[in-house]
Amino acid sequence: MSIDKPGFExxxxxxxxxxxxxxxxxxxxxxxxxxxxxxxxxxxxxxxNLQTFGFIYxxxxxxxxxxxxxxxxxxxxxxxxxxxxxxxAAQVLAFFALMAPGDEIVASTRLYGGSITQLSxxxxxxxxxxxxxxxxxxxxxxAAVGPRTKALFCEALAxxxxxxxxxxxxxxxxxxxxxxxxxDNTMATPYLIRPIDWGADLVIHSTTKxxxxxxxxxxxxxxxxxxxxxxxNDKFPSLSRPEEAYHGLTFWETFGDLAFTMYTHAVSLRDLxxxxxxxxxxxxLLGIETLSVRMERQCANALAVAQFLEAHPQVAWVSYAGLExxxxxxxxxxxxxxxxxxxxxxxxxxxxxxxRAMVENCELLSHLxxxxxxxxxxxxxxxxxxRQLTPEQQVAAGAGPEVIRLSIGLETLDDILADLDQxxxxxxxxxxx
Amino acid sequence: MNxxxxxxxxxxxxxxxxxxxxxxxxSANWNRPSHFAMKYLQTKGYRVIPVNPGQAGKxxxxxxxxxxxxxxxxxxxxxxxxxxSEAAGEVAxxxxxLKDAKGIRTLWMQLGVRNDAAAARAEAxxxxxxxxxxxxxxxxxxxxxxxxxxxxxxxxTSKRRKLRAS
Ligand SMILES: Cc1ncc(COP(=O)(O)O)c(C=O)c1O
Numbered sequence: 001m002s003i004d005k006p007g008f009e010x011x012x013x014x015x016x017x018x019x020x021x022x023x024x025x026x027x028x029x030x031x032x033x034x035x036x037x038x039x040x041x042x043x044x045x046x047x048x049n050l051q052t053f054g055f056i057y058x059x060x061x062x063x064x065x066x067x068x069x070x071x072x073x074x075x076x077x078x079x080x081x082x083x084x085x086x087x088x089a090a091q092v093l094a095f096f097a098l099m100a101p102g103d104e105i106v107a108s109t110r111l112y113g114g115s116i117t118q119l120s121x122x123x124x125x126x127x128x129x130x131x132x133x134x135x136x137x138x139x140x141x142x143a144a145v146g147p148r149t150k151a152l153f154c155e156a157l158a159x160x161x162x163x164x165x166x167x168x169x170x171x172x173x174x175x176x177x178x179x180x181x182x183x184d185n186t187m188a189t190p191y192l193i194r195p196i197d198w199g200a201d202l203v204i205h206s207t208t209k210x211x212x213x214x215x216x217x218x219x220x221x222x223x224x225x226x227x228x229x230x231x232x233n234d235k236f237p238s239l240s241r242p243e244e245a246y247h248g249l250t251f252w253e254t255f256g257d258l259a260f261t262m263y264t265h266a267v268s269l270r271d272l273x274x275x276x277x278x279x280x281x282x283x284x285l286l287g288i289e290t291l292s293v294r295m296e297r298q299c300a301n302a303l304a305v306a307q308f309l310e311a312h313p314q315v316a317w318v319s320y321a322g323l324e325x326x327x328x329x330x331x332x333x334x335x336x337x338x339x340x341x342x343x344x345x346x347x348x349x350x351x352x353x354x355x356r357a358m359v360e361n362c363e364l365l366s367h368l369x370x371x372x373x374x375x376x377x378x379x380x381x382x383x384x385x386x387r388q389l390t391p392e393q394q395v396a397a398g399a400g401p402e403v404i405r406l407s408i409g410l411e412t413l414d415d416i417l418a419d420l421d422q423x424x425x426x427x428x429x430x431x432x433x
Numbered sequence: 434m435n436x437x438x439x440x441x442x443x444x445x446x447x448x449x450x451x452x453x454x455x456x457x458x459x460s461a462n463w464n465r466p467s468h469f470a471m472k473y474l475q476t477k478g479y480r481v482i483p484v485n486p487g488q489a490g491k492x493x494x495x496x497x498x499x500x501x502x503x504x505x506x507x508x509x510x511x512x513x514x515x516x517x518s519e520a521a522g523e524v525a526x527x528x529x530x531l532k533d534a535k536g537i538r539t540l541w542m543q544l545g546v547r548n549d550a551a552a553a554r555a556e557a558x559x560x561x562x563x564x565x566x567x568x569x570x571x572x573x574x575x576x577x578x579x580x581x582x583x584x585x586x587x588x589x590t591s592k593r594r595k596l597r598a599s
Contacts, residue, residue, distance in 0.1 A: 004440060006589045014589040016580060021594040051469045052476065053578035061581060069583030080584040247464050254466045256544040258570065261583055 079226025087206020171199025299339025
């Protein structure tokens, strides 16, 4: 039998990981190894010239990391993936292939706070400039695109809470401008949405979150759809013009739909260096094996928690795209029919102080700066993840003073609800004192 | 044959039954894509005969280059077209004319090369046709080498791969 179109659950277990050809090992070996012997000098030269497939040095590629890359590419419906040290490294790698000094990114105001800081502060040191606009307003996005704009950037489902991007509309704007739509799919995962199916050209992940799933391993990934024509205009010389570091080889002409992923390994990982470790790749592969099952249950728990909070007297509002009250409900039904994710925010009555008190009094939910764990997590973004932002940026990003973010895990639902209820009770009593 | 997506079994069969490839548009320049493909296919055991009027009589990667398919003295199983989509039409005509004399079974047009009219004529003449693919990439994909670069091979299997490719 030959399976030409495997389903998602099959891919999450099998893509990228056939049995080890040498030993027959069924679970993927951890190639905890830096470098690989050449067959002879000619083979070495071919590898360094990118003329053949193979391993040289684990800063560029490693068999365990490559297995993870192929698996993520298969799950996202992409051509190739570059795995790297973290989600933030993935963003650097993605933009490094697209940008030159003086170039611009048009990005959503609703991003993970760390991404806003990276784009607005650190990228400026490369002379890359991000313009943040409200991605719910297509006219504003269109108006922000200028001749030096090299990408549109948003999250499919935005951290911290409940915002769904209208990818089809954004893909049209990017297409008309001749630039790629880059989508961070960390919060939704390919189980809930495959942005490439809706026109995204590059997909970014912090695999640290739902993909590894157990809070075990840092990691990031850039997935290339393989469908963007890098030679259609002169905006992407890294890919469409001869590369000096490879004797004038032109990636787009030589590698076609492999060009972006080849470049990201052979140039970006080689020269910037944020490779993923084989151990972390292995932990992430292991996590992905259960992605669909975890996402299904975590989304169901999250919806139940969101409904519980919406009816709670200590709660001013809940921002979860799966709720009838959400202004993103229609978009969620269109783009995320299997569930609106497991991370969302709510506003607590009593503002900043009540928020801090509530978070400190959780006994089952863990107070920490992560999402996508199997355990339920809670945080007060304004004093933590979104602390670097100005108050205006915090509000625009959905992380104002009264906001609490939850990442709902796999515990017994009643236990999660009971813990939230008692912590909210504490916050109320403290506010009353 | 649907030329948008090919079953793995179709490509695998062609790559298995092919021994000798006439590569039209083979370049003597080492950093050109055709040179990459020729060298890779040689290391995988294929004989690749370069066809390029500008290099006729000269050697490329140890093989004599010919001006046209008709000039190649031996028979060959596959014609690999490294020319643009329009020029692929003439190459297809030549391959159809020489099909029986040279024992040609497959007309393969490279990544980015697609000529549906030529493909239909070649198929009517009994040739197998592949378009808009690279035999190097397809060989690598079906033998798990493409996966080493983080690419989606589309292959799912619980079988242990034979260590000698193809
Ligand atoms: C949506 C999103 N993107 C990117 C990142 C950055 O990923 P990492 O922490 O793996 O660098 C995070 C992490 O919090 C995130 O939530």
